[in-house]
Amino acid sequence: xxxxxxxxLKGAEPAGEGFAHTFLPGEITVVLGANQSGKTDLCxxxxxxxxxxxxxxxxxxxxxxxxDSRRRSVSMVYQAFINYPNLTVAQNIGSPxxxxxxxxxxxxxxxxxxxxxxxxxxxxxxxPHELSGGQQQRVAIARALAKQARVLLLDEPLVNLDxxxxxxxxxxxxxxxxxxxxxxxxTSSDPRDAFSLGDQLLLLDGGKKLxxxxxxxxYRQPVDARAMGLLADPCINxxxxxxxxxxxxxxxxxxxxxxxxxxxxCIAFELTVIACETNGxxxxxxxxxxxxxxVMRCDGIRxxxxxxxxxxxxxxQDVIWF
Amino acid sequence: MNVNVSRWILVAYGLYxxxxxxxLMSMALRTNADIVGEFSVFPVAPTLANFREIFVNPVWxxxxxxxxxxxxxxxxxxxxxxxxxxxxxxxxxxxxDKQLFFWLLTNxxxxxxxxxxxxxxxxxxxxxxxxxxxxxxxxCLFTVxxxxxxxEGFFSGVPTELDEMAQMDGHSFIYxxxxxxxxxxxxxxxVTLFFCFMFSWVELLLARTLSGAETKPIVVVMTRTVSASxxxxxxxxxxxxxxxxxxxxxxxxxxxxxxxxxxxxxVS
Numbered sequence: 001x002x003x004x005x006x007x008x009l010k011g012a013e014p015a016g017e018g019f020a021h022t023f024l025p026g027e028i029t030v031v032l033g034a035n036q037s038g039k040t041d042l043c044x045x046x047x048x049x050x051x052x053x054x055x056x057x058x059x060x061x062x063x064x065x066x067x068d069s070r071r072r073s074v075s076m077v078y079q080a081f082i083n084y085p086n087l088t089v090a091q092n093i094g095s096p097x098x099x100x101x102x103x104x105x106x107x108x109x110x111x112x113x114x115x116x117x118x119x120x121x122x123x124x125x126x127x128p129h130e131l132s133g134g135q136q137q138r139v140a141i142a143r144a145l146a147k148q149a150r151v152l153l154l155d156e157p158l159v160n161l162d163x164x165x166x167x168x169x170x171x172x173x174x175x176x177x178x179x180x181x182x183x184x185x186x187t188s189s190d191p192r193d194a195f196s197l198g199d200q201l202l203l204l205d206g207g208k209k210l211x212x213x214x215x216x217x218x219y220r221q222p223v224d225a226r227a228m229g230l231l232a233d234p235c236i237n238x239x240x241x242x243x244x245x246x247x248x249x250x251x252x253x254x255x256x257x258x259x260x261x262x263x264x265x266c267i268a269f270e271l272t273v274i275a276c277e278t279n280g281x282x283x284x285x286x287x288x289x290x291x292x293x294x295v296m297r298c299d300g301i302r303x304x305x306x307x308x309x310x311x312x313x314x315x316x317q318d319v320i321w322f
Numbered sequence: 323m324n325v326n327v328s329r330w331i332l333v334a335y336g337l338y339x340x341x342x343x344x345x346l347m348s349m350a351l352r353t354n355a356d357i358v359g360e361f362s363v364f365p366v367a368p369t370l371a372n373f374r375e376i377f378v379n380p381v382w383x384x385x386x387x388x389x390x391x392x393x394x395x396x397x398x399x400x401x402x403x404x405x406x407x408x409x410x411x412x413x414x415x416x417x418x419d420k421q422l423f424f425w426l427l428t429n430x431x432x433x434x435x436x437x438x439x440x441x442x443x444x445x446x447x448x449x450x451x452x453x454x455x456x457x458x459x460x461x462c463l464f465t466v467x468x469x470x471x472x473x474e475g476f477f478s479g480v481p482t483e484l485d486e487m488a489q490m491d492g493h494s495f496i497y498x499x500x501x502x503x504x505x506x507x508x509x510x511x512x513v514t515l516f517f518c519f520m521f522s523w524v525e526l527l528l529a530r531t532l533s534g535a536e537t538k539p540i541v542v543v544m545t546r547t548v549s550a551s552x553x554x555x556x557x558x559x560x561x562x563x564x565x566x567x568x569x570x571x572x573x574x575x576x577x578x579x580x581x582x583x584x585x586x587x588x589v590s
Contacts (some may be wrong), residue, residue: 019503047486049486049488049489049490050486064462068489069486070489070490070492070494071492072492075490075491076486076487077488080481080483080489082483082484082487084479084484084502084506085489085506086502086505086506087502090362095488095491096490096491096492099491099492099493099497100492141492147490147491147492200410216485238571320462
């Protein structure tokens with residue numbers, strides 16, 4: 001169990017004002033936040049690296065805040081593909097084992113085992129720069145796993161990969177990470193990662209904790225518009241209705257003739273179409289409702305005329321009121 | 323047509339560059355009589371007598387030894403001092419780091435002649451005069467700042483994440499520095515070695531002033547080879563050929579990284 005206490009990710013608050021959070025072993029906690037929200041600082045604080053973030057870190061009921069990063073049972077994978085350029089893939093993966101003083105035969109067996117789990121067993125004799133980006137990141141992940149640390153930090157590990165590679169590696173990662181009894185912290189700015197990988201979700205905004213919990217619970221009951229916005233793709237639609245303020249997700253706005261709305265209580269809006277984009281599978285219609293910018297996401301190819309006024313509706317139950 | 327013209331220009335320019343080297347080599351293989359005699363492109367009666375003289379006469383081969391020893395000491399000291407310094411400049415921010423870094427380079431702006439007198443008097447006073455260390459230390463004043471500048475450029479290109487990763491893997495700093503960081507930067511170190519070597523090897527003014535009878539470097543002996551019978555052309559040329567060779571060797575080893583070195587490591 002990993003606990004962080006009195007955490008201030010920007011290092012700007014007086015002591016005692018920081019937040020606390022508990023990460024459980026055997027679970028993947030996805031830390032979601034925009035750029036500059038302090039995701040990387042949180043990782044660096046836990047790993048004991050140089051950072052502006054302040055706070056105390058407890059691992060399995062022992063405080064490790066003052067412990068040198070060499071002696072913490074923490075491993076980390078960076079966003080950039082970082083490997084030792086002058087060592088082979090096998091030496092790279094075996095590096096933490098070497099530091100632990102494990103003899104060569106045992107080390108080689110462990111390296112071969114981990115390499116096979118990440119399907120890089122054919123490249124063990126090569127150097128990192130001879131591999132593709134995806135393979136380089138696999139090597140970095142393999143090295144992090146080889147350490148068998150109690151905490152594994154993944155700082156946006158897949159963000160530099162193209163999206164097909166990312167999806168393939170994501171599925172593999174989920175199975176791989178669940179197989180161990182490790183605390184896994186996975187930072188991302190993509191809400192899809194929260195649902196595909198996360199057992200737990202921690203939302204950060206401007207260096208502060210916004211909300212935490214199971215991804216579905218956070219999705220259903222966000223504490224405020226920022227929390228809701230972090231989980232929305234691409235953004236939320238703010239509205240005023242009968243003197244109350246609320247917001248709607250793009251996927252919850254429908255054209256008025258949509259069958260899903262039949263026989264249920266709805267709120268109607270008038271949307272002036274500004275722009276449309278489609279990828280064939282779904283379409284995004286951008287428009288304006290009562291002075292606010294809206295976007296709706298609908299299935300299939302929808303192309304209302306630009307500048308036209310269309311009637312849209314939303315289920316009352318889908319509106320989140322603040 | 324165009325390709326042909328540019329190729330001929332290239333060949334002509336190559337010949338132009340090569341000509342003085344060829345002439346030096348050809349003089350080294352001739353007798354004095356041949357050199358001052360009738361013009362001929364090729365040596366009339368090639369002889370290795372000039373080279374033999376250098377390898378037999380202690381004045382000559384000791385001069386080479388003296389030069390090589392202070393150049394080697396200088397290169398070693400420069401690298402030993404500049405590698406840690408450049409690492410710190412590339413990894414840490416501290417009060418006055420930028421000013422200190424720039425001040426290092428300003429040392430390069432002073433001509434060596436400025437330091438002649440202080441060095442000469444100081445070294446005479448503390449008994450360092452006429453030792454290889456005297457010239458080596460004096461040259462360090464110029465080679466250390468240059469080395470720090472070159473190495474810092476290369477070192478900054480290595481992501482700090484690599485240092486941190488080694489930390490998290492549990493490696494000591496010493497292990498990381500010698501097993502990972504220095505091997506990764508071996509090209510940079512080679513280039514720096516080349517610049518130190520080249521400065522120290524061809525520098526004449528400080529070397530002449532700070533060396534006495536015991537430590538005459540080759541550049542000094544070469545400029546003084548005037549005997550009663552006049553200049554010994556062939557012998558001088560042979561010494562010139564031997565002086566060029568170490569430089570060629572060093573360039574050969576660092577040729578891949580040399581361009582980046584001239585840009586002080588700041589080419590991505």
